[in-house]
Amino acid sequence: MLYDIFIDPFVQMYQMPDFFLQVLWEGFVAGILYALIALGFVLIFKASGVFNFAQGIMVVFAGLTLVGLYENGVPAFVALALTIVVMGILAYGIERVVMRPLVNQPDIILLMATIGLTYFLIGFGEFIFGGEPKRMIAEELWLPTGSTAIEMGERGLIILQHIDIAAAVIAIIMVTALGIFFNKTRIGRALRAVADDHQAALSVGISLNQIWAIVWFAAGLVALATGIMWGARSDVSFALEIVAFKALPVLILGGFTSIPGAIIGGLIIGFGEKIGELYWGGLVGGGIESWLAYIIALIFLLFRPQGLFGEKIIERV
């Protein structure tokens, strides 16, 4: 038993490096995709101190809008542009109807509001697009398909799906751009200010309405990117909403307020899941992938509740 836990997996890793690298790659891609979702949560959390329950459904909604427009005869790239506009309108609408009346309310009320928003978007989405899964228009958006096999001498080969490579590249670009935007510009500073203290932000002349609309729009864009990438790997359906909650352990690991944290957290969860499943999963009959992330997050909570990169919790008495 102990041999199976502590020695055998590492022996396997050594003996079959191609398989191990393949697992690492899968973990990396899953991690990047988790990071993308987590990023959407981080944006809203940074600006309003609220866990945006609706982020998952926004992913689905963005994906469905894109595919729905395309199915109705709109050319792929026009559909993409229109979807961005729709996400903008959605952001403005959310700010106007949901957030604005709730300025200065406790966080828990804002959280409840986002739960309400989730159910609204589910109903609204099903009403417009129907409940069936749809195929993502990956090729039409010039996303690469197919795969490349890299040979590893005599030891075998690793297969890289092109869509995974594209996902990684797009995720890295988005994360970098958002990181710079929110850390180096006036809007970014205003955003952090709003997150810290609504009243103080208002008193220095920061318009909460403007900032929230911007942030929700940014989260909408992230949701769209996530929807395309996840959709291309499976289908666009309401089930994606559940996948989005994989971002929760990622956030616990990375810290709710940190963009780099979202990435690192995503990668840790991605690697952890795949490696855990393939090397240790067999010991308990497999299927640990779906809950291992939460166990990692739980253990992490015990030791570093603010996450790897979260703001230090300073309690003054």
Place this chain on the structure above:
Amino acid sequence: MNAIVTNNDMTATAPVTEREVLLKVDNVSLSFGGVKAITDISLDIQKGEIRAIIGPNGAGKTSMLNVINGFYHPQEGTITWRGEVRRKMKPYEAATQGIARTFQNVALFKGMTTLDNIMSGRSLKMNKNFFWQMLWRGPAEQEEIEHRRKVEDIIDFLEIQAIRKTPVGRLPYGLQKRVELGRALAMEPELLLLDEPMAGMNLEEKEDMSRFILDVNQEFGTTIALIEHDMGVVMDLSDRVVVLDYGKKIADGPPEEVQASQAVIDAYLGVSH
């Protein structure tokens, strides 16, 4: 900029009656449900003066500040700002029009550094067009540098160079108050509202703060309205004092006059109502 003005020089200020009225509050009443916070108060703030609002706890001082600042909207009465009657306005609109404030319980952006906190005070002075910031960093970057210079001046003025990069959540209370003042100053306000700027400070810190307030008033010509409990400070600093009690105005005038008023003495010593 760092000239030291001692508190005793107060007699040198211009006669108060000559000044233009910057803000006028007429017959304002404010209530929350059945609780009357402010009842029919009128007062004015003249350009260039230091105006104190005092009164026992719960007298409606902070409510008054919140009304001026746009956080509360009074049910009755009007507010005239620079000769124009103000409609219902939001706090950030008040900020746009040149009203800055600090808070009773220090409302800083705790996760951010001193520098970033004060920079945030310049939000309104910076380019409105945020698309530039997203697309191309050139103009936005230059703007940042220019404003940074102004902020450094404020940091020098308040003598907080040493804590520029410290997240304000870690600073002691007295310094936090100073940073908050810095943030308000960064807005280059016409009217500065200070809600208990010296609460919880020791004597030395109070002296520093008094000096800063006087310097701001005299060097930058900023009009200041402040709430303060320390009577010594109030009497030294202010040109005119208004006294509130149970949401009503009970006295208004120069410090000596107010100090001598029987109504004020009663309010502070507690006479049955």
